[in-house]
Amino acid sequence: MADTKRIPFGSKNFREIRLIAREICNFFVDKNLDALLVACNTTNACALDILQDNLKIPCFDLINSVSEIVDKQIIGVLATQTTVRSSYYKNAINSKKENTIIFQQECPEFVSEIEKEKLNLDKLNSLSDLYLRPLINKNIEELILGCSHYPLIYDFLRKKLDSNIKIIDPSVALIKKFNESFTIPKTACYEGLSYENVEFFVTSEKDVFFKKVKIWFEINKEIRLVNLRSNI
Known part of the structure; x- marks a missing residue:
């Protein structure tokens, strides 16, 4: 549905x-x-x-499932405004793994861009830089794709991050x-x-x-x- x-x-x-x-x-x-x-x-x-x-x-x-498989201490979450503001990711992860530091980033324009039949790579590039930069600056060790649209641009995001930063698709969990x-x-x-x-x-x-x-x-x-x- x-x-x-x-x-x-x-x-x-x-x-x-x-x-x-x-x-x-x-x-x-x-x-x-x-x-x-x-x-x-x-x-x-x-x-x-x-x-x-x-x-x-x-x-x-998705959220409770993925919270069980994070294994690093500094976690980044890309998500929609409402998901971020609910603090559900923070609460779920902290309830299962103590001493975890979680940084969340709202990505208000990602979904509308991903939904387009033909991706605007220039726009996606600028948005990715905008949304990832604050998390990269926090030295995250894992990045959770906290919206089910975001795995569709996994390869695009992967190129933006150091290879030592693990990207997690919650649907796998x-x-x-x-x-x-x-x-x-x-x-x-x-x-x-x-x-x-x-x-x-x-x-x-x-x-x-x-x-x-x-x-x-x-x-x-x-x-x-x-x-x-x-x-x-």
């Missing part, structure tokens, strides 16, 4: 995110889910409790945690790579989303349009 009608989430306030989360719960409530993977850091930071309390199934989230909880035979995993058992739902511009998914992930699947408010 991608709520394309109301993106970007990263600039919305806490209350708005929680209202949207309740609507997402209403959509999923009759889908017989065994688990939910929360693929948006901002929703994770502001409304994980709503998803857990309403769906009453295991909810695997999330999938690892999910796989540890739900044992799936290898044969089933390989069959799943066909995406025949995957359904995509969006709330607007399904043709645009279809094109992006095909470009980004080489997935060619029907995209279904839904209305979260009325659940149709």
Whole structure:
């Protein structure tokens, strides 16, 4: 489920995110889910409790998953404004690893640039310098990509950092945690790579989303349009 009608989430306030989360719960409530993977850091930071309390199934989230695998002392986090201001990353990491120093950087323009069909490399270059410089100056040892859009420019960011700074994609930690909880035979995993058992739902511009998914992930699947408010 991608709520394309109301993106970007990263600039919305806490209350708005929680209202949207309740609507997402209403959509999923009759889908017989065994688990939910929360693929948006901002929703994770502001409304994980709503998803857990309403769906009453295991909810695997990005922030708590990645907080379990950081192993350095000085951590940088690139994220949206709302995620940074929630302090969820700081609280989650500090609860699992003592004496960790965490520096967060808001990246308000990244998502809109990454969403473009053709990347403006000059603009991305200047934005990357702007957002990374404060963290580099703090001598970070690990960098967490705290928005699910940012791994799409991983290679771009990698070139901006010293090789000794590890870049962490929280989705890798999330999938690892999910796989540890739900044992799936290898044969089933390989069959799943066909995406025949995957359904995509969006709330607007399904043709645009279809094109992006095909470009980004080489997935060619029907995209279904839904209305979260009325659940149709």
